[in-house]
Amino acid sequence: MTYLSRVWLNPLRTGAQALLRNPQRLHAAVLGGIARQPIDERVLWRLETAQPHRAELLILTESRPSWEHLVEQAGWPGAEDPQALVRDYQPLLDRVQAGREFAFRLRANPVAATRQPASPSVAQKERLAAPRPRGVRVAHRTAGHQLTWLTDRIERWGFTFLDAEGHPTVHLSARERLTFRKRSSDGDKSKGPQVVLSTATFDGALRVIDPDLARRTLLHGAGAAKAYGCGLLTLAPLTSTPPSRPTPEAH
16 A cells, blocks of 8 residues: 655754754654665655745655654644644545646656766766766756756656646746755764755646556656655646645645
8 A cells, every 4th residue: 555644843843953954864754654674665755844834744655654753853742633644545546547637746856867067076077987887967957947857757757737828837836955964874974975956846737648657656756866855746636726735635
């Protein structure tokens, strides 16, 4: 089975602030909710920070998770309302049929592979110097290139955009450049390699054209940097004003 979870995080708590600052640390906290160890399943997640007083964490897992540790560390453990919601994802997958239309949201890491990056990092130079180099990933940083990246791939993922007056109904709702450090081999975060990640959040409306490809995209994610909160495509009922934040309730 597959489950979509929503967990509320309290930005005023020290534990939540540490997670919100570092995608790698948040990824580790997400994996901590999976009981089956070692983890051999695809886990997708996305952090939503549009609300000023609480952050929303959406997580897709193959096994049923437990989020008590996140609520205790970074949420409102004593609150009356449930702070973690886990829903069966199968009803949404069953509705993914050819011709069905949905509102969607995707936070992605639009990149392209090249053997001639303009300003290669040290790690990229080492990779390109190896025998038979396969190229390195370079981020698309302009809004136009990021939208083109999505448009070029959407049909490979089993969908097509709806048209509004001859233009696809998709727009960039957020763009971020994240910088953080991985932990080193001895566990010291301050000594680990620096990661620079360019993300783009897309919202809009789409139609299913290949249900099998569409379900695969929903379950396995889209694009790169999935460990850092990218790639989770969420769907919601299509209304006259597509919802900007599909959540487990919407499914």
